Every structure is written in structure tokens, then in C-alpha cells.
Amino acid sequence: MGMKAQIMTTEAPIRQAMLDAIPHLRAFAISLTGNITYADDLVQSALLRGLENLDKFQPGTSMQAWLFTILRNQFYTDLRRSRREVDDPEGVLAGKLAVMPAQGARLDFTDMQAALAHLSVEQREALLLVAAEGVSYEEAAQICGTNLGTIKSRINRARTRLAELLAINSEEDLGPDKLVRAALVMHSAS
Amino acid sequence: VHATPPNVLLSNPSEVEGPPVEDGSSTEPTLSPGVAAHLGDRLRAYYAHLMSDPIPDHLVRLLQALDGHEGADNDD
Numbered sequence: 001m002g003m004k005a006q007i008m009t010t011e012a013p014i015r016q017a018m019l020d021a022i023p024h025l026r027a028f029a030i031s032l033t034g035n036i037t038y039a040d041d042l043v044q045s046a047l048l049r050g051l052e053n054l055d056k057f058q059p060g061t062s063m064q065a066w067l068f069t070i071l072r073n074q075f076y077t078d079l080r081r082s083r084r085e086v087d088d089p090e091g092v093l094a095g096k097l098a099v100m101p102a103q104g105a106r107l108d109f110t111d112m113q114a115a116l117a118h119l120s121v122e123q124r125e126a127l128l129l130v131a132a133e134g135v136s137y138e139e140a141a142q143i144c145g146t147n148l149g150t151i152k153s154r155i156n157r158a159r160t161r162l163a164e165l166l167a168i169n170s171e172e173d174l175g176p177d178k179l180v181r182a183a184l185v186m187h188s189a190s
Numbered sequence: 191v192h193a194t195p196p197n198v199l200l201s202n203p204s205e206v207e208g209p210p211v212e213d214g215s216s217t218e219p220t221l222s223p224g225v226a227a228h229l230g231d232r233l234r235a236y237y238a239h240l241m242s243d244p245i246p247d248h249l250v251r252l253l254q255a256l257d258g259h260e261g262a263d264n265d266d
Contacts, residue, residue, distance in 0.1 A: 022249055047253070
């Protein structure tokens with residue numbers, strides 16, 4: 001009854017879908033771990049495990065979401081085994097990227113990386129998937145193996161915490177944090 | 191009576207995950223729309239920079255397994 005799709009006819013779209021997923025997997029893994037070398041290891045093992053288990057991929061579903069799930073599960077396995085955690089507290093990461101953020105945006109970039117590292121892993125992954133990667137709440141819940149309410153709750157808490165950490169106040173309030181920040185930027189630029 | 195402090199007071203939020211909130215809005219603080227929008231913009235700008243980083247060749251080469259075997263072991 002045609003149970004199995006002909007592998008010959010699906011190779012090209014599958015290859016393209018995996019290729020298209022790589023920048024997303026990398027951005028997710030880097031922002032999740034704060035470590036490019038480790039992130040690339042995670043992407044590599046997700047791709048390899050994806051290739052090995054292609055027969056379990058359901059045609060018509062999202063290749064990217066499938067690979068995200070594999071990568072995320074590997075990350076949690078590593079965490080349980082070695083308690084490996086984000087290890088880029090000093091913002092070294094930006095200097096390891098092939099292209100560094102422009103001078104003006106660099107502080108924003110390193111601030112964001114440092115702030116993300118202060119979130120719990122559960123909050124961080126949920127926020128990254130929905131607010132940065134742009135997947136739906138439903139898809140994020142599937143990837144993270146939890147329910148919709150938990151995902152929404154984690155994102156809500158993550159947003160609140162991140163706004164605190166980055167000292168994002170309401171627009172009319174140019175608080176002392178921003179003034180100090182501005183002074184520091186001017187100082188470091190001179 | 192157990193006067194347990196709410197989760198928000200704990201220093202390490204990863205230690206305790208509160209019960210799932212069905213709509214995620216009733217009992218938790220919400221950001222003002224302006225702050226939420228600004229935060230979203232900054233998060234996306236950060237992520238966009240990571241997305242723009244060139245993909246290492248070795249990751250692309252992994253997918254050669256899907257191209258059949260011609261040229262796959264030609265690696266110099």
C-alpha cells in the first residue's frame with residue numbers, strides 16, 4: 001500500500017530542508033549554550049542523528065522543528081551527564097564569531113548574551129524559540145516536550161527577567177542605568 | 191498553614207517551576223507593550239547576527255551523504 005516513500009524522490013527536498021535549517025540550528029545552539037564550539041558540535045550531532053534516523057522523519061512535517069527537537073534533546077542529555085552550562089560570562093563569544101557585531105551594536109550583543117545566560121535553561125530555550133526564532137507556542141511546546149501553558153509561563157517569566165537584567169524601563173523613564181550605560185559607552189569609545 | 195513564598199522571590203528560578211498557568215497571564219507580571227516590543231527587537235537583532243554568521247564547511251559537508259557517493263570522498 002505504498003507504506004514507504006521512495007527515498008530517491010525525497011533526497012533533494014530533504015537535503016535542502018536540512019541545509020536551510022542549519023543557520024537556525026546554529027543560532028539556537030549558540031544562544032542556548034553561549035559557546036560556538038560546543039554549539040557546532042550540537043548542530044553536527046543533530047544533523048548526523050537526523051541523517052541516521054531519516055526513516056523516522058514524517059514527510060510533510062517541519063524538518064527544522066524535527067532537528068531542533070533532536071538538538072535540544074542532545075543538549076539536555078549533555079547537561080545531565082556533565083552539568084555543562086553556559087560558559088561565556090565575559091562576552092568572549094562575540095569575538096569568536098566570523099563577523100563581529102558592528103561597534104555600536106556590540107554592547108547590545110554582549111549584553112544580550114550575558115543576560116540570556118542568567119535565565120534558567122528552560123526559560124531560555126522557550127524564549128529563544130518563540131521570541132527570536134519565531135516558532136509558534138504549540139511548536140515550542142512540542143520541541144521542549146511540555147505543554148502550552150508551561151511554555152507561555154516560561155516565556156512570560158523569561159521576558160520579565162530579561163527586561164530587568166537589561167534595565168529596559170518604560171520609554172518615558174530614562175533611568176540612572178541608561179545614563180550610566182551611556183557614560184560608559186562614551187568612556188570606552190574614547 | 192504553609193506560608194510558602196512565591197516563586198518570584200527565589201534566587202534561582204531553575205530550581206522551582208511553578209504550576210502551569212493556562213493562559214500565562216493571570217498570576218504573573220506582564221511587561222508593558224513598549225518594553226515588550228523593545229525587548230523583542232533587541233532579541234531579534236541579537237539572533238539575526240547569529241543567523242548571519244557563515245556556516246562552517248564541515249556542517250554542510252555532512253549532507254553530502256544525501257548526494258549519493260559520487261565526489262563524497264574527494265576531500266582534498
